[in-house]
Amino acid sequence: MKAIRRFTVRPALPDPLSPLAELARNLRWSWHTPTRELFEAVDPELWAASGGDPVRLLGGVPPARLARLAHDEPFLRRLAEASDGLREYLTGDRWYQQQAAECGGELPRGVGYFSPEFGITAALPQYSGGLGILAGDHLKAASDLGVPLIGVGLLYRHGYFHQSLSRDGWQQETYPVLDPNELPLTLLREADGRPCQVAIALPGGRSLRAHVWQACVGRVPLLMLDSDVEENDPGAREVTDRLYGGGSEHRLLQEMLLGIGGVRAIRTYCRLTGHAEPEVFHTNEGHAGFLGLERIHELAEQGVEFDTSLEAVRAGTVFTTHTPVPAGIDRFDRELVARHFGPDAELPRIDVERILRLGMETYPGGEPNLFNMAVMGLRLGRCANGVSTLHGKVSREMFAGLWPGFDADEVPISSVTNGVHAPTWVAPEVFRLGARQIGAQRTEDALSVGGSERWDAVAEIQDSDIWALRRELRGQLVTEVRRRLYASWRGRGAASAELGWIDDVLDPDVLTIGFARRVPSYKRLTLMLRDRDRLMDLLTHEERPIQIVVAGKAHPADDGGKRLIQELVRFTDDPRVRHRVVFLPDYGMAMAQKLYPGCDVWLNNPLRPLEACGTSGMKAALNGCLNLSVLDGWWDEWFEPDFGWAIPTADGSATDDDRRDDLEAAALYDLLERRIAPRFYEQGPGGLPDRWIEMVRRTLTRLGPKVLAGRMVRDYVEGLYVPAARAHRALDVAAAGELASWKARVRGAWPRVAVDHVEASAFGATAELGSTLALRVRVRLGELTPDDVEVQAIAGRVDPQDHIADPASVPLKPVGAPTPEGSRLYEGPLTLDHAGPFGYTVRVLPSHRLLASGAELGLVAVPAEGMGEGAGVLMR
Numbered sequence: 053m054k055a056i057r058r059f060t061v062r063p064a065l066p067d068p069l070s071p072l073a074e075l076a077r078n079l080r081w082s083w084h085t086p087t088r089e090l091f092e093a094v095d096p097e098l099w100a101a102s103g104g105d106p107v108r109l110l111g112g113v114p115p116a117r118l119a120r121l122a123h124d125e126p127f128l129r130r131l132a133e134a135s136d137g138l139r140e141y142l143t144g145d146r147w148y149q150q151q152a153a154e155c156g157g158e159l160p161r162g163v164g165y166f167s168p169e170f171g172i173t174a175a176l177p178q179y180s181g182g183l184g185i186l187a188g189d190h191l192k193a194a195s196d197l198g199v200p201l202i203g204v205g206l207l208y209r210h211g212y213f214h215q216s217l218s219r220d221g222w223q224q225e226t227y228p229v230l231d232p233n234e235l236p237l238t239l240l241r242e243a244d245g246r247p248c249q250v251a252i253a254l255p256g257g258r259s260l261r262a263h264v265w266q267a268c269v270g271r272v273p274l275l276m277l278d279s280d281v282e283e284n285d286p287g288a289r290e291v292t293d294r295l296y297g298g299g300s301e302h303r304l305l306q307e308m309l310l311g312i313g314g315v316r317a318i319r320t321y322c323r324l325t326g327h328a329e330p331e332v333f334h335t336n337e338g339h340a341g342f343l344g345l346e347r348i349h350e351l352a353e354q355g356v357e358f359d360t361s362l363e364a365v366r367a368g369t370v371f372t373t374h375t376p377v378p379a380g381i382d383r384f385d386r387e388l389v390a391r392h393f394g395p396d397a398e399l400p401r402i403d404v405e406r407i408l409r410l411g412m413e414t415y416p417g418g419e420p421n422l423f424n425m426a427v428m429g430l431r432l433g434r435c436a437n438g439v440s441t442l443h444g445k446v447s448r449e450m451f452a453g454l455w456p457g458f459d460a461d462e463v464p465i466s467s468v469t470n471g472v473h474a475p476t477w478v479a480p481e482v483f484r485l486g487a488r489q490i491g492a493q494r495t496e497d498a499l500s501v502g503g504s505e506r507w508d509a510v511a512e513i514q515d516s517d518i519w520a521l522r523r524e525l526r527g528q529l530v531t532e533v534r535r536r537l538y539a540s541w542r543g544r545g546a547a548s549a550e551l552g553w554i555d556d557v558l559d560p561d562v563l564t565i566g567f568a569r570r571v572p573s574y575k576r577l578t579l580m581l582r583d584r585d586r587l588m589d590l591l592t593h594e595e596r597p598i599q600i601v602v603a604g605k606a607h608p609a610d611d612g613g614k615r616l617i618q619e620l621v622r623f624t625d626d627p628r629v630r631h632r633v634v635f636l637p638d639y640g641m642a643m644a645q646k647l648y649p650g651c652d653v654w655l656n657n658p659l660r661p662l663e664a665c666g667t668s669g670m671k672a673a674l675n676g677c678l679n680l681s682v683l684d685g686w687w688d689e690w691f692e693p694d695f696g697w698a699i700p701t702a703d704g705s706a707t708d709d710d711r712r713d714d715l716e717a718a719a720l721y722d723l724l725e726r727r728i729a730p731r732f733y734e735q736g737p738g739g740l741p742d743r744w745i746e747m748v749r750r751t752l753t754r755l756g757p758k759v760l761a762g763r764m765v766r767d768y769v770e771g772l773y774v775p776a777a778r779a780h781r782a783l784d785v786a787a788a789g790e791l792a793s794w795k796a797r798v799r800g801a802w803p804r805v806a807v808d809h810v811e812a813s814a815f816g817a818t819a820e821l822g823s824t825l826a827l828r829v830r831v832r833l834g835e836l837t838p839d840d841v842e843v844q845a846i847a848g849r850v851d852p853q854d855h856i857a858d859p860a861s862v863p864l865k866p867v868g869a870p871t872p873e874g875s876r877l878y879e880g881p882l883t884l885d886h887a888g889p890f891g892y893t894v895r896v897l898p899s900h901r902l903l904a905s906g907a908e909l910g911l912v913a914v915p916a917e918g919m920g921e922g923a924g925v926l927m928r
Contacts, residue, residue, distance in 0.1 A: 068128055071131055071132070074138070075091075075134055077238065078142075079173060079176070079269050081106055082172060083192060083476040084475070085475075085480050085483060087137075088104065090130050093130070104174070105175035105236075107175070108175070108234070142270070147198055147766070148769070149198050159774060160200075160776070160777035161328040161331055162322075162332075163194075163333075163334060163773055164204060164315075164330035165204065165334045166205070166334065166335055166343055167183070167187035167339075167340065168183070168205065168307075168337065170188045170274060170276075171188040172188040173236075174642040175235070178205065178207065178295070179212065182668075183374055185641070185667070186439075186667060187205075188476075189761040190761060191269045192473040192475070192476060193500070193762045194765050195271040196500040196762060197762060197765055197766065197769075198271065202274075203274035204277075204314035204317060205274065206309065208293065210228065210295075211227070213226065213227050213608060214226045214638055215637045216543050217621060218544065221617070221625070222617075222618050223613075223617050232278065236268075237266065238266050239263060240264040249264075250277065252309055252312055254288070254305075255391055260284065260288045260305060262281065262309060262317075264321070275314070275317045292306065296607070301388060304388060307340065307341070307425065308342050308398065310342070311335075311342030311343035311346060312345065312346040315333075315343050315346040331368055332369075335372065337373065338371075338381060344369055344410075344432035345402065345407060346399070349402055358402065358406050359795075362792065363788040363789075363791045365432065366433065367779035370435045370437075370773065370776050372437050373447050375664060376661060376663070377574075381424060383413075384425075386423055389411070389423045390404050394407075408423065412424070412427070413427060415453035434776060435772045436466070439467065439665040440467060440688070442688045443685065448465050451463060451465065457912040458912060462907050463907065464904065466771070468764060469665065469686055470686065471760045471762070471763050471764030472670045472674065472760070472761055473760075474674050474760055474762075475500060477648060477671040477675070479648075479649035479675055481649070507753050511753060513749070515742060516738075519740050519745055523560060523561070525649040525650045525675065525676075529558075529601070529646060529650020532643075536636050536643070540637050541554070543637075557630065557634060559597075559599065562597050562599045562632075563652050563728070564599050564600075564652050565598055565600045566655065566677070567654075567656075568601075568603040569604050570606075571604045572610070574662040574663075575658050575663075576658060577620055581623055582714055583717060590721065590724055590729070592628070592629065596732070596733045600634075601633075602620060602624070602633070602636070604617065604639050605639055620635055621635045648668070648671045653677065654668065654669045654678070656668070656681035656687070659682075659712075660703065666681075666685035666686060667686070673695075673751050677751075679696040680728065682699045683701065694754070695747050695750040696747070696751070699719055700716070775904075779902075797840075798840060798898050801835040801836050802898075804833075804835070805832060805836060806913055807832075807895070807896060807916075808875055810894055812826065819890075820884070822883070822885070823883075827845055827864060827881070828877065828879050829877070829878045829894050831843055831878060831913075833874065840898065841896050841897065842896070842897050842899040843878040844861045844863055844864065844894065844896075844897065845880060845882050846862075847859065847860055850890060850891040851889075856892070862880060864878035867879050894915060895914045897911070
């Protein structure tokens with residue numbers, strides 16, 4: 053019989069147990085092992101049945117059990133210790149507060165962090181993959197460090213989706229309804245108790261309203277907007293129905309609610325709680341880019357004109373791009389965007405054409421009728437970054453059209469390599485081994501804050517202890533795989549009587565390889581199947597077998613990805629190998645936390661350079677798992693043969709994709725057969741695989757401090773948040789107006805700026821290392837003055853096509869008065885500090901004290917081809 057109404061009945065906890073409610077509502081429990089163990093002690097069976105969710109646990113504990121715990125002195129002491137620990141964590145000074153005391157208030161007072169998804173815990177399923185997990189780890193690390201950050205996202209009533217398999221291995225999706233009242237969330241309310249609302253104006257006089265739910269991620273509030281409110285019409289109620297669902301207009305409305313509504317939610321939250329207003333707004337991928345428009349609109353309502361508002365808003369905005377391919381960016385038809393803005397819809401004080409110009413692809417190679425969310429993010433952000441060193445390079449090349457006239461290396465997109473939140477991803481058994489070696493507090497500090505000196509203690513752990521730990525974790529994974537595989541086969545329609553073989557799936561003493569991620573084509577889920585006979589030989593080798601655990605979801609609309617999953621599942625169903633290779637459906641955080649620690653090798657074989665970062669291998673590494681990967685993303689940056697293997701790529705040598713896959717698959721098989729499996733099974737004098745254990749130790753000591761989210765967040769604070777806060781303070785309305793007026797004047801005058809002539813002191817075809825050339829450059833500035841520009845000599849080694857590699861710039865100084873024709877003479881010395889092929893050129897850039905870089909306006913004047921006796925000269 054089906055209920056006609058559903059509501060949530062909260063448990064009435066006895067007074068001595070009341071701190072359990074606070075502990076359950078703060079998601080620090082998701083990464084704090086003692087708190088999780090405390091909840092497990094409440095009722096171990098119910099804890100397991102609830103999926104490790106304290107809210108669900110407390111909602112199901114029988115009153116008699118609660119009554120007994122209320123008089124259980126050992127339990128109450130543990131509860132008091134956990135409650136006091138949370139209070140100290142929430143109120144005590146941490147890294148950020150220490151930095152703020154040392155640097156005299158330069159750090160931002162608040163940071164708004166916007167993302168379309170957040171992977172905090174399996175108990176709050178609001179993520180699809182790496183972007184969300186990264187955002188969740190960013191919040192957790194910010195909390196550990198004490199960064200005054202406010203997270204902003206959407207609350208999806210169906211989350212992403214649950215994945216199951218049909219009998220023939222086809223992915224199937226289900227979307228269970230999530231009740232916010234049964235999640236670790238609190239509804240944000242006004243002082244009189246009314247639920248807070250934010251509203252977005254829609255065309256035709258309609259409105260999109262949203263409630264604001266708050267999750268407490270340690271010290272960090274996460275605000276999640278929910279459109280399923282009674283005041284909305286049916287279409288508006290469904291805007292936050294599911295993550296990455298619906299068509300273009302649905303996605304546009306989600307992103308308007310996230311960016312515009314998110315800023316309004318922050319304003320409401322700060323008004324109600326007294327939290328410092330953000331000085332820096334961080335846009336995690338382009339989905340939230342409309343936040344900049346809302347902040348411009350806020351200033352417009354105060355009478356500030358658009359260009360001035362744009363400069364003021366840009367100053368405090370950080371934009372992070374996560375995609376290395378244009379196809380991964382949200383792009384909307386121009387007319388669709390235009391319809392949702394302007395006098396008859398949202399942001400009525402901003403001219404629609406000004407909004408459109410921020411996102412249109414008005415550059416060579418762009419599609420001028422498309423509104424590009426990443427392009428808007430870059431135009432609205434003073435600071436921009438990719439998520440690994442290689443991805444930063446790829447991003448500079450991909451977006452170079454926005455800065456015409458500049459080499460890709462000069463495009464103002466930096467990089468901050470992602471990290472992972474170790475307390476979330478490190479198995480408790482690994483933590484306990486570290487605690488025995490260096491103490492619990494030092495181990496916790498090493499995982500949260502980093503510092504290589506804390507990780508060096510791993511070198512002192514005995515080989516036997518490391519190997520015993522690795523086997524224990526592998527054994528736990530085997531048990532987990534068998535449980536999940538049995539449930540999967542039952543879901544596919546198999547009877548219990550035909551599943552006895554699952555009891556022999558995997559072996560805790562066999563080399564175990566993990567591969568788990570989303571399933572777009574570039575990640576190449578089925579590369580391992582290119583030569584099935586060879587793979588079978590590796591799986592069933594009599595002396596050195598391997599076993600593989602695979603998991604991953606394809607987007608519901610991606611039939612190509614689903615076919616890849618089906619192809620792999622059919623292989624894993626083969627009775628000859630099904631005890632050695634498995635596919636586990638419904639990959640998510642709960643599965644991942646078992647999978648990473650239990651694997652010996654983590655496999656990643658994307659098409660290079662399409663993996664922006666790829667943090668799954670980082671999580672595996674923190675548990676002593678070795679990486680086997682194409683040199684892409686973070687692995688390209690930090691790979692060393694002492695702690696992993698690089699799969700050779702066929703860049704430039706393969707004539708087509710099939711040939712490339714064949715070559716790289718063969719290289720993968722060779723590594724497994726000739727290097728990896730022999731090292732795993734090779735035993736030293738003491739009966740242990742000494743060389744393998746040493747690689748595990750080096751993975752922990754060398755990679756450990758690098759892959760931490762704490763390191764990542766410190767990089768953001770020091771490299772991006774502080775400069776953005778400094779610019780925000782410098783660009784008040786008056787300064788922003790000055791900069792906007794100057795930019796308009798420079799843009800208007802720039803067509804008349806030119807390099808007329810370049811000459812250098814006498815030289816021949818060769819010159820002596822260390823000698824100096826005297827450069828003289830005649831420049832026409834038109835209506836501009838020397839204060840508006842910088843004239844530079846650019847010099848360095850040159851390649852066979854005379855392109856300057858690793859260029860260095862030397863500013864030239866104006867001398868004398870302007871000529872009657874309006875030209876100015878610039879002079880300066882150029883030192884020849886490199887032997888071999890050497891060249892130089894000159895250029896003119898706009899210059900202003902408030903610019904983030906000389907490339908900011910995308911304007912540059914260079915000599916005409918072949919001009920003068922010095923420009924571009926090659927010296928050997």
